[in-house]
Structure formats: structure tokens, C-alpha cells
Amino acid sequence: GQNIDQPTEMTATEGAIVQINCTYQTSGFNGLFWYQQHAGEAPTFLSYNVLDGLEEKGRFSSFLSRSKGYSYLLLKELQMKDSASYLCAVLFSGTYKYIFGTGTRLKVLA
Amino acid sequence: GAVVSQHPSWVICKSGTSVKIECRSLDFQATTMFWYRQFPKQSLMLMATSNEGSKATYEQGVEKDKFLINHASLTLSTLTVTSAHPEDSSFYICSARDVNRYNEQFFGPGTRLTVL
Numbered sequence A: 001g002q003n004i005d006q007p008t009e010m011t012a013t014e015g016a017i018v019q020i021n022c023t024y025q026t027s028g029f030n031g032l033f034w035y036q037q038h039a040g041e042a043p044t045f046l047s048y049n050v051l052d053g054l055e056e057k058g059r060f061s062s063f064l065s066r067s068k069g070y071s072y073l074l075l076k077e078l079q080m081k082d083s084a085s086y087l088c089a090v091l092f093s094g095t096y097k098y099i100f101g102t103g104t105r106l107k108v109l110a
Numbered sequence B: 001g002a003v004v005s006q007h008p009s010w011v012i013c014k015s016g017t018s019v020k021i022e023c024r025s026l027d028f029q030a031t032t033m034f035w036y037r038q039f040p041k042q043s044l045m046l047m048a049t050s051n052e053g054s055k056a057t058y059e060q061g062v063e064k065d066k067f068l069i070n071h072a073s074l075t076l077s078t079l080t081v082t083s084a085h086p087e088d089s090s091f092y093i094c095s096a097r098d099v100n101r102y103n104e105q106f107f108g109p110g111t112r113l114t115v116l
Helices: none
Strands: A003-005 A009-013 A018-025 A027-037 A042-051 A054-057 A059-064 A068-075 A084-091 A099-102 A104-108 B004-007 B012-013 B019-025 B032-038 B043-053 B067-073 B076-081 B090-097 B103-106 B110-114
Touching: A003 A084, A009 A018, A018 A027, A018 A084, A018 A104, A027 A059, A027 A068, A042 A054, A042 A059, A042 A068, A054 B090, A059 B067, A068 A084, A099 B043, B004 B090, B019 B032, B019 B090, B019 B110, B032 B067, B032 B076, B076 B090
Parallel strands: A009 A104, B012 B110
Antiparallel strands: A003 A018, A018 A068, A027 A042, A027 A084, A054 A059, A059 A068, A084 A099, A084 A104, B004 B019, B019 B076, B032 B043, B032 B090, B067 B076, B090 B103, B090 B110
């Protein structure tokens, strides 16, 4: 089976740091993506991890542990515009299809 | 680069009619495209994988006769919702895989379907 879980909602304050977790149980793993999605819009790419470790890109970082089936997205210096849904997606080898996690709605408060 | 368009961006139709949604890769060739649906406050659910020149592969629980997919060229895939009913109302999003850009998928802007 394919279970990809994320917390449903999170709230944080402007300027703070927030970590959004993603745990997965899948077979044929070939990488994990993080996307940001504002309501009514398409997802936009944030990061891609295929090897264990931390990938940093500006205010956003993503971490992967393949042995633990675990990833997180770290958002620093939160801004109001970061209020959105954050989706992790596991890429399956052989088919190139993504299976999306349950998604996390992040609300940034002033 | 790597732009994907969808048309229409929104559509309202009567119950029982069919609706066609187009997904185009504008500046790259996409041998594989994917169709997702998304209900309010939920994540994206993969419906099917569309391969150029061959039959689509549907995910478990998705009716292939209900959701017809055609991928006739390297830049165009279409999804037809046949005999639409109110429960088919959803946000439909396509994505395209650029074979020259690793494993990343590029998403279209989505189509909001409302069935009355």
C-alpha cells in the first residue's frame, strides 16, 4: 500500500520557523518532492530530494531520510504570503507517477 | 520554459453532458502526462497516466469509461468527463513530464468543473 501522511493544519507567526513533516510507506521509491499550492491554483515546485540529507534553497529547506520513510520541509522567516497548502509527493520508479500526501494547510499570522 | 496550459480554466455544465479538458505542454515535448482531481481542502488524487500514442493507465477506482483520456501528440492530452453528474464537480489538474528535465512534473493551472 501507499500511505503518505502529513499534518492537516499548522499555524505559525510571521518571522518564525515552521517544519512540516511527511511520512511515507511505499515501494519503489525514487524521490520526494515538495510543492506549494495556493487555493484555486496549480502546485508550484519547491524542492526535490532523492538522497538522504538536507537540501537548502533560500528560506526553504527539505530533508529526507529514506530508511525512516520521513521528510520535512522547513520554512524560515515566515511571511504572510507563505500561507498556503504544502504537499509532499513521492515519485515511484518505473512509472514516473507521483502520489501526493494528504497536504498541510499552513496559516501565517501577523 | 516548461509551461503547461489547460483549457478551459473553468466550465459549468448541465448534468448528463460531456466536458472536454485540454492539457498542452507549450515549450517542451511530453511523452507522459498525468491527470489529477482535487476536492476542496484535499490533496491531489492521481486519476490516470496518459502516454503519447497508447492507452492511458487508470488508478484503482477511476472509471475509464467515465473519464476518457486521449494523448494524440507529444504536446496535447485531453480528458473528457462523460455524462457528468454533480459529484464530478471538482478541480482537475494536469501535469506533464519533460523527459529532458529529470523526474519533475510541470503542472497546468487547473480547470474548475461545476456540474449543475
